[in-house]
Amino acid sequence: MIELGVNIDHVATVRQARRTWEPDPVWAAVEAHLGGADGITVHLREDRRHIQDEDVRRLRELTHIKLNLEMAATDEMVGIACALKPEMAMLVPEGRHEVTTEGGLDIVSQESRLRGVVARLADSGIVTSVFIDAELPQVEAARRIGARVCEIHTGPYAHAFHARGRDAESPPVVAELARIRAAGEAILACGMRFNAGHALNYFNVQAVARLAGVRELHIGHAIVSRAMFVGMREAVREMKRLIREAAAAGPAK
Numbered sequence: 001m002i003e004l005g006v007n008i009d010h011v012a013t014v015r016q017a018r019r020t021w022e023p024d025p026v027w028a029a030v031e032a033h034l035g036g037a038d039g040i041t042v043h044l045r046e047d048r049r050h051i052q053d054e055d056v057r058r059l060r061e062l063t064h065i066k067l068n069l070e071m072a073a074t075d076e077m078v079g080i081a082c083a084l085k086p087e088m089a090m091l092v093p094e095g096r097h098e099v100t101t102e103g104g105l106d107i108v109s110q111e112s113r114l115r116g117v118v119a120r121l122a123d124s125g126i127v128t129s130v131f132i133d134a135e136l137p138q139v140e141a142a143r144r145i146g147a148r149v150c151e152i153h154t155g156p157y158a159h160a161f162h163a164r165g166r167d168a169e170s171p172p173v174v175a176e177l178a179r180i181r182a183a184g185e186a187i188l189a190c191g192m193r194f195n196a197g198h199a200l201n202y203f204n205v206q207a208v209a210r211l212a213g214v215r216e217l218h219i220g221h222a223i224v225s226r227a228m229f230v231g232m233r234e235a236v237r238e239m240k241r242l243i244r245e246a247a248a249a250g251p252a253k
């Protein structure tokens, strides 16, 4: 079964637009769970533009939902993770001016520092995932620093899919998907867990869910957007159904 981690960052984005108390991301997490989410993802950004420290603390205190904490590989964030002990911490690159994460973490250029971060997290019982581009040197570096999970950045595939009018057969879309597939095969060959995420939505998710060996998809913006119209439980149910159907169809020939 492919698990769905629902990213609730943008529930907090709406709340922070007014610096008020609603909508509550913890409530959204519970609704997502009731809709069938297998876990919750939050990205505690250094600039705290959406999710706040208190949200993560309340998620841990008030729910028993598996938590994937996305974070920059900084001392501050590692300290927060070690105190809150999410089931998984995903290391991501952060740019202060980006609208959302623009690329994968460059592990190759900072291997020794990141090896220390992974070791600190492991000492607190936290599994480390790394958000990387679909590039074999990054996969190999992820293994060397001791990451147990790689989440492949699906943004380039999603953007190609959108730019090509949702034509799954168009060469750029096929090429991006092939890159994710090759990275996934390398991740599995290294004995790591193969996850994927970023900019997945109700139109583009099925091709990714059909990739052999993919274990978890992390999806936020599309689900939160749909939840505005149909409610969080239904938005999650619909996404789970698409993923289930695609996985049942098996890898594309």
Ligand SMILES: CC(=O)[C@@H](O)[C@H](O)COP(=O)(O)O
Residues within 6 Å of the ligand: 007, 009, 010, 043, 045, 070, 092, 099, 100, 101, 131, 197, 198, 199, 220
């Ligand atoms: C790492 C990733 O692909 C996303 O989870 C993204 O970083 C979420 O953060 P924002 O919601 O701030 O875009």
Ligand SMILES: NCC(=O)COP(=O)(O)O
Residues within 6 Å of the ligand: 007, 041, 151, 197, 198, 199, 200, 218, 219, 220, 221, 222
């Ligand atoms: N790691 C990807 C994630 O959590 C969700 O990203 P998006 O669906 O909001 O682009």
